[in-house]
Amino acid sequence: MKNVVFSVPHSGETIPEECSWLKDVDELTLLTDVDRFVDELYSDLAKRNSVPLVKSEISRYVVDLNRHEKQFDVRTVKGHPEIPEHSRLNLYWQKTTEGDVLLSEPHSFERHSRIIESYFKPFYQKLAAEIEPLNSGFLHMDLHSMPSVPKDYHNDTGEVRKDFVICNREDETSSRELIELLSKSLQAQGFSVSINWPYLGGEVVKRFSNPSEHKHSIMVEINRKLYMNEKTREKSADYQEFKSKLESAIQEFLESASKLQSTPFL
Numbered sequence: 001m002k003n004v005v006f007s008v009p010h011s012g013e014t015i016p017e018e019c020s021w022l023k024d025v026d027e028l029t030l031l032t033d034v035d036r037f038v039d040e041l042y043s044d045l046a047k048r049n050s051v052p053l054v055k056s057e058i059s060r061y062v063v064d065l066n067r068h069e070k071q072f073d074v075r076t077v078k079g080h081p082e083i084p085e086h087s088r089l090n091l092y093w094q095k096t097t098e099g100d101v102l103l104s105e106p107h108s109f110e111r112h113s114r115i116i117e118s119y120f121k122p123f124y125q126k127l128a129a130e131i132e133p134l135n136s137g138f139l140h141m142d143l144h145s146m147p148s149v150p151k152d153y154h155n156d157t158g159e160v161r162k163d164f165v166i167c168n169r170e171d172e173t174s175s176r177e178l179i180e181l182l183s184k185s186l187q188a189q190g191f192s193v194s195i196n197w198p199y200l201g202g203e204v205v206k207r208f209s210n211p212s213e214h215k216h217s218i219m220v221e222i223n224r225k226l227y228m229n230e231k232t233r234e235k236s237a238d239y240q241e242f243k244s245k246l247e248s249a250i251q252e253f254l255e256s257a258s259k260l261q262s263t264p265f266l
Helices: 038-048 108-129 174-189 203-206 237-258
Strands: 003-009 053-055 138-146 164-167 192-196 214-223
Touching: 003 038, 038 053, 038 138, 038 237, 053 108, 053 203, 108 203, 138 203, 138 237, 164 174, 174 192, 174 214, 174 237, 203 214
Parallel strands: 003 053, 003 138, 138 214, 164 192
Antiparallel strands: 164 214
16 A cells, blocks of 8 residues: 555553653553554554554653654743743643652753754654655554543533544544545445544644645554453453454545545655
8 A cells, every 4th residue: 555654653562761750650550541452453454555654662651652742841842041931732741640749840951952862853754754654645543542521621521432433633634534534444344434533633744744645644543442451451251353354444434545636646
């Protein structure tokens, strides 16, 4: 499948030695917000279709790659006069979604700069190396998973989450036709789907997309209860069956997308 790229920014589990602020956090806590196994769920499909899959090996608790590099504030970085007082989204997690403390004091600006150079920029450079040569257009899918139950600070608190949330920032990062086609393919496998709620799509889909130039990026969030035990963070008995259905849905989507008049680049 030509001109298709997958990215997986949040399934990495590696904590580099220099990340001393995380050294006393226990292993299970460090897995709380990892999009665990997402890379595995798509890897066979990617290989069969010769689709590059760009994955970060680094934990999102080191730096969140689905943020802009300027999304930090005085709570997480110190030592520079132009650090903003508050950023709604942040490169650095102070706590897990379960409330466990990760960052008890701000990084120095020097450490922040090293993190950006060592871990943030290399991911985007690898993704750019796959996407930027595709001048005629591309379909980029940014792949994630989400907790089955929203927390108090989530937009959808109190709601029952769908099986999938697919996002294009209200048609800013892909065509409506493509995201509706993806929804249809997922629903054909029996999955429930929400479009742009409660997520819109983050920095990864914003970075390279421009639908008017046939450059389409879609973020895909899988409800974790479909394939893993959210307490143990291990695969559930349903993992393989779910993986098979997911592969069928995405394969159907890619093949259908390649037949659209609006996607001559596929």
